[in-house]
Amino acid sequence: MAKRQRKFSWTNFLQRILFITLGAILMGVALEVFLVPNEVIDGGITGISIVISKVTSLPLGLFIFLLNVPFLFIGYKQIGKTFAFSTLYGIAIMSATTAYLHHVEPFTNEKILAVLFGGLILGLGVGLVLRYGGSLDGSEIVAILLSKKTRLPVGQLILIFNVFIFSIAGFVFGWDSAMYSIFTFYIASKVMDIVVEGLNESKSVTIISSEYEEISETIMKRLGRSTTFLYARGGYSKENTQMIYCVVTRLEVAKLKAIVQEIDATAFIAIEHVSDVMGGNFEKSAIH
Missing domain, CATH: 3.30.70.120 (Alpha-Beta Plaits)
Incomplete structure (x- = not known):
């Protein structure tokens, strides 16, 4: 009986690693092949990383990893060991993917197509990681910690956080890019909900x-x-x-x-x- 339970646990572990890896790679592809080359950003820590990468001309993957890791350590007790390690692994894979694809030519230079396909792939990737017990952005951890001190809902704090990021993007990339980024975020969130909750609601x-x-x-x-x-x-x-x-x-x-x-x-x-x-x-x- 104990042996069967152990085998089942290993199956779940390998399944989790497989889908978190796939989800993180998909997000890296969405960022480097569709969104970033067309000056469209995502929300959260990833959005901040894209803005800093643009200003400094340093690799995006470097900032994604460095900016997310501190929040994982800060929120370790609140989010739990399994979630923290799953998130750290997913962020590491995503950072490596963006570094590998940094010099790859974008699939399209049409912003509308980049928003549609980038948002779709981004939502699919994030949804897979969330469904299998991880995350790809530390902004949720920030929101959880701030919620306990400010009494504001987590969802409301994330919304405020993203409005601030998209406003910064407007100054760095131009307001057209900021508006495209908002649509990308919306598309990605809808696809993410479908992946996490399933079509058969x-x-x-x-x-x-x-x-x-x-x-x-x-x-x-x-x-x-x-x-x-x-x-x-x-x-x-x-x-x-x-x-x-x-x-x-x-x-x-x-x-x-x-x-x-x-x-x-x-x-x-x-x-x-x-x-x-x-x-x-x-x-x-x-x-x-």
């Missing part, structure tokens, strides 16, 4: 109805999704009841609503986004 559904047994059975029969009863008590009626909880795909939401309203038109339905689903045999058991 899931939704959690909570249903309150007096016909909970019939609704539950119908969902299982017609959608092939398992359901869970949660005991509840009405705040106004003071009556005991049971809520239905289940997770479905985005494409099944409309069908689930139709099922519930067909049985009880007055049923309460609450639908929330689910970023990830693991375990519990989420695959469909039957469809009728």
Whole structure:
């Protein structure tokens, strides 16, 4: 039993290394082959590195590594050992890739094409690294540390950080390049979300109805999704009841609503986004 567990751990480790390596290489390709030659930058520490590299004419990979490493050491306790080493490895691979590709001719000199393909490849690379437990930019660590002191949300701090970086890019590369950079960042973030969360987005559904047994059975029969009863008590009626909880795909939401309203038109339905689903045999058991 212990031997099997060890083998499984090594498989996960090798898979993590493989995809973090691939993601870091893809980000390096996006930067050196599409974005940087066309004076389009990324956000975060990478964006700062691109600006400094432009001003000093020194290799981009050098600044990406040197500027990110201190934040990894500062935030080591907050982000954990595994995440820190995964991030350090990914940043090292990305830095080496940018150094290797520094003198390679860009694929295109059309900024629109550079933004579209660069943003796509960049988002794919970053998404792979995030999905497998790492990161390619220390700005998230900075935001986490500042959030604890300023009480501002991490996402809001990252947004402020990137607005500042793109403003600097406007002075260094010109305002056209700054605006192209914003579109690149947007495209990359959307692709990254797809890679991290998957195309088959899931939704959690909570249903309150007096016909909970019939609704539950119908969902299982017609959608092939398992359901869970949660005991509840009405705040106004003071009556005991049971809520239905289940997770479905985005494409099944409309069908689930139709099922519930067909049985009880007055049923309460609450639908929330689910970023990830693991375990519990989420695959469909039957469809009728």
